Amino acid sequence: MVVTRSGKSTTGVIAKVPPEILSCIFQYFCSHCCNEYKWPFGPPPGFLEAQNTRALFNLCLVSRSFRIEAQKTLFHSFNPDFPPPEACPTNPWTLRLEPFLQTVAARPDLARSVKAVFLVRYLWEALDFHQSRKAFHDCVRALGKRPLDIFCRVYKNPITPVKRAFFMGPLPLRGNDVWRSVTPRPSSEEYYPELFSALVAILPNLTHLAILSELAWQRPRLWDVLPGILDVLGVECIPIKTIEMEYPAKNLLSRCTKLETWITDGLQNFPNMPTVKHLHLRHTPRPMRVDYSKCINACSGSLTTLSSFDATTNLLSAIDRPRLHDSLEVLHLNSNYIIPLPSLKMFKKLKYIYLDPHGIYGMYDDSQSPPFHESLVEVLPRNIVNLSVRTCVHTKSCWQRDLYEALASEENWFPELQSVTSNTEISHEHLTELFDRLGLEWVCKKPTGYYMNSSYYSS
Numbered sequence: 105m106v107v108t109r110s111g112k113s114t115t116g117v118i119a120k121v122p123p124e125i126l127s128c129i130f131q132y133f134c135s136h137c138c139n140e141y142k143w144p145f146g147p148p149p150g151f152l153e154a155q156n157t158r159a160l161f162n163l164c165l166v167s168r169s170f171r172i173e174a175q176k177t178l179f180h181s182f183n184p185d186f187p188p189p190e191a192c193p194t195n196p197w198t199l200r201l202e203p204f205l206q207t208v209a210a211r212p213d214l215a216r217s218v219k220a221v222f223l224v225r226y227l228w229e230a231l232d233f234h235q236s237r238k239a240f241h242d243c244v245r246a247l248g249k250r251p252l253d254i255f256c257r258v259y260k261n262p263i264t265p266v267k268r269a270f271f272m273g274p275l276p277l278r279g280n281d282v283w284r285s286v287t288p289r290p291s292s293e294e295y296y297p298e299l300f301s302a303l304v305a306i307l308p309n310l311t312h313l314a315i316l317s318e319l320a321w322q323r324p325r326l327w328d329v330l331p332g333i334l335d336v337l338g339v340e341c342i343p344i345k346t347i348e349m350e351y352p353a354k355n356l357l358s359r360c361t362k363l364e365t366w367i368t369d370g371l372q373n374f375p376n377m378p379t380v381k382h383l384h385l386r387h388t389p390r391p392m393r394v395d396y397s398k399c400i401n402a403c404s405g406s407l408t409t410l411s412s413f414d415a416t417t418n419l420l421s422a423i424d425r426p427r428l429h430d431s432l433e434v435l436h437l438n439s440n441y442i443i444p445l446p447s448l449k450m451f452k453k454l455k456y457i458y459l460d461p462h463g464i465y466g467m468y469d470d471s472q473s474p475p476f477h478e479s480l481v482e483v484l485p486r487n488i489v490n491l492s493v494r495t496c497v498h499t500k501s502c503w504q505r506d507l508y509e510a511l512a513s514e515e516n517w518f519p520e521l522q523s524v525t526s527n528t529e530i531s532h533e534h535l536t537e538l539f540d541r542l543g544l545e546w547v548c549k550k551p552t553g554y555y556m557n558s559s560y561y562s563s
Contacts, residue, residue, distance in 0.1 A: 126173040133159045136180040136220050141312060141346075155183070176213070181220040181312075189226060197226040202235035205299070208306055209242035220312035221303065223327075231292040236299050237270050243302040247337050258332035266290040270298065301329040304356070305339045314348035314367075328353035366403070370394050374402040382409035382434075385419070397422040411436035411458075420446060436492075439463050449485045455520075457484065458492040461499040479506045481517050488518060492525040504532040511538055525549060 131137035135155035163174035182204055186196035201223075208215035244251050255271035269290075304310065315327050327349070334340075342356070346365040352374040357363070365382040368374070371394060380403045388394055400407075400422040408431055412419055415437035423432070429450045436458040439445060445463025448454065464483055480503060484491070493503060507524070510517040512534075523545040530536050530546055539546055 121169065123169065123173055126170065127177065130160065130163060130174050130177040133163075134177050134180050135183070136312075137177070141181075141220060155181075176217040179208070179214045179217040181222070182218060183220065183222040184224075184227070186226075189230070195230050197230040199232060199235060200230070201227045201299070201303075202232060202239045205239035205303060205306065206235075206242050209239070209246040212246070215246075215306055216309050218307045218310060220314070221307070221310060222314040222316060223300075224316045228292045228296045231296065231299070233266075233270075233290045233292075233295070236292070236295060240270070240295075240299055240302050243306040244337070247305060249337055254333055254336045257336055258330065264294065266294045270295045297328065297330050298333065300327070301333040301337075304329055304342050304344075305334060305337045308343070310342070310344055312346040313344050315350070315353075316348065327351060328355045329359075331355045331358075334359065366399075368399060370396050370399040373398050376404050377402050378405035380405060381407060383407060383411075384409075385412040385414070387413045394418060395422075400425075400428075406431040408432060409434040409436075413438050415439045415442055417442055424450070435459075445483055447483050449483075451485055452487065454485050454487060455489040456492070457488055457490075458494075458525075460494050461503045465499045465502045479510065481506070481510050484518070486518060487520050489520050490523050490525065491518075491521065494527050500528055500531060504530065504535055508532050508535045508538060511542065511544075523547060 133154060133156040135141065135153060138154035140154060157178065160174050160178040164171040164178070184197065184200050186192075189195040189197060208218065241251050244254065251271050255268075259267065259271075304313070340359065341361050342359045343362055344360045345362055346367070347357075347360065347363060348367040350369050350372065352372050354375050357375055357377060361379065363377060363379050365384070366377065366380045367384045367386065369386045369388045371388065383399065383403055385396070385399070394416070396416075396419045407428060410423060410428075410432060411434070419437075420442060429452060431453065432451050433453050434456045435448070435451065435454055436456075437460075438458075439460045440462065442460075442463045445459065448457070464480065491507075495503060511521070521544065524539075525547040527548070527550055529548050530539070536546075538544075
């Protein structure tokens with residue numbers, strides 16, 4: 105205890121800080137509160153992560169009032185980030201998911217604090233049968249049900265010994281348990297769907313779910329809930345608004361009636377998701393072979409945001425339909441594969457667009473090959489509010505010249521334009537003066553690339 109100049113102990117001073125103030129302070133140590141998950145393809149290199157689990161843990165030890173608020177902030181997201189098991193002498197992923205579920209089952213206040221969950225294959229590969237069984241039973245009882253009720257109502261014969269043991273306890277097998285030392289331990293594949301179902305059921309405010317696994321398509325059953333278990337637990341609607349998933353978990357998606365943001369690679373056939381407004385397509389090894397019409401068709405509602413790390417002509421063909429012409433407001437295209445870039449004038453509500461001018465002016469300067477289009481005006485819709493361009497040496501002067509001519513023209517080609525973002529400064533001699541006169545903003549952002557980890561963006 106430290107005594108201040110006024111003679112009061114710091115413990116007494118700290119105890120008087122309102123919990124609302126403590127919560128605002130502790131949020132600076134939380135990635136969820138700092139909106140780090142709102143990046144289309146992960147934060148750029150050099151970005152300083154806000155999440156400081158060690159700091160939040162230490163704050164829990166300061167005082168009781170600190171512990172209450174720091175614990176809530178600490179549980180905003182479950183996002184273990186460890187090296188692969190093969191890179192460590194001991195597996196750092198062991199006993200991560202099971203204690204988390206046991207804690208939220210025992211502490212409903214912390215269960216309500218969880219907003220985001222990130223799952224990777226290392227978690228289920230490192231599951232312990234006994235701890236997983238305890239976590240599942242704790243969650244079921246916390247929701248007012250008995251595991252035996254689920255077992256009797258959901259499962260029919262024949263039932264594997266492992267499944268029976270998961271619900272009813274160890275059963276003898278020739279005098280020994282089913283996981284005796286001479287027998288291989290139960291595979292987590294046999295009980296992970298039950299554990300996954302308990303996870304989404306016990307977290308009433310879960311809004312962001314990420315299943316980050318390059319092997320998800322090989323084990324699709326693992327990454328879906330069991331509808332029978334959710335029915336018994338009384339879970340009809342899952343409040344998830346953002347989901348990162350490569351494989352169509354149909355049972356899960358059918359209950360995500362508030363889903364707004366979907367992050368995927370676009371390779372699989374997903375069910376109808378009419379509530380999705382923001383679609384982000386991740387990097388794929390062979391983007392030219394991807395049939396993007398499957399994921400575009402799945403977003404059957406009013407899609408307003410579309411971003412793609414590897415935009416191709418297949419993607420532009422998939423979105424060239426009247427429904428999207430009247431709904432898309434944000435179009436973020438890493439368009440190295442689109443040459444030439446077709447006209448985007450049909451998107452009447454487009455406000456933000458990010459593109460690569462190679463599709464307009466070609467891969468080389470005018471002396472080596474003619475441009476595909478005469479001007480930006482031939483490609484961009486009139487209603488854009490923000491134009492973002494990633495340019496290079498031979499396209500920089502071309503697109504800035506065209507932008508100047510379009511803005512200086514009496515035709516008023518872009519009447520709604522408010523700002524331009526580029527990876528270079530203004531080099532056109534008259535463009536700066538024109539921007540000042542029109543009250544437009546020029547933002548220079550140097551290229552940083554992208555991480556391909558989790559995140560989402562919504563306009």
